[in-house]
Amino acid sequence: MKHKKRFIAGAICQQCKGQDTLMLYKENEVEKVECVDCGDIKSQTDAQVAASSKREGQVIGLFKPE
Template identity: 45%
Template sequence: MPVRKRFIAGAVCPECQTRDSLAMWRENNVDIVECVKCGHQMREEDKQPRDRAREQEQVIGIFHPD
């Protein structure tokens, strides 16, 4: 079964700064995001905690497409 990739609307690649070029998929319980223009990849285990919390923002919920 082929891997189903989904584009992330409005997202900007941190490497090449191209908007709407990031595709996301799940592989072995790891979220992978890749820029289809430059090939830059980010994986769930690469995430680093933020240095500071944004105190004026609140998370209502997290969307997990299945």
């Protein structure tokens, strides 16, 4: 199964501080964000994404690619 990867406009990598270098994709029901410059990967499950958005209060909605 091929995974769709999308870049996150304006996002800054926490590791290398590069801007517009982060891509978002889903692998085995785990959402991952990877920096194409330094290779740093962050991941979280759907439950962690939902919990995070409820705490922040500033999220308009969650983007769920089909």
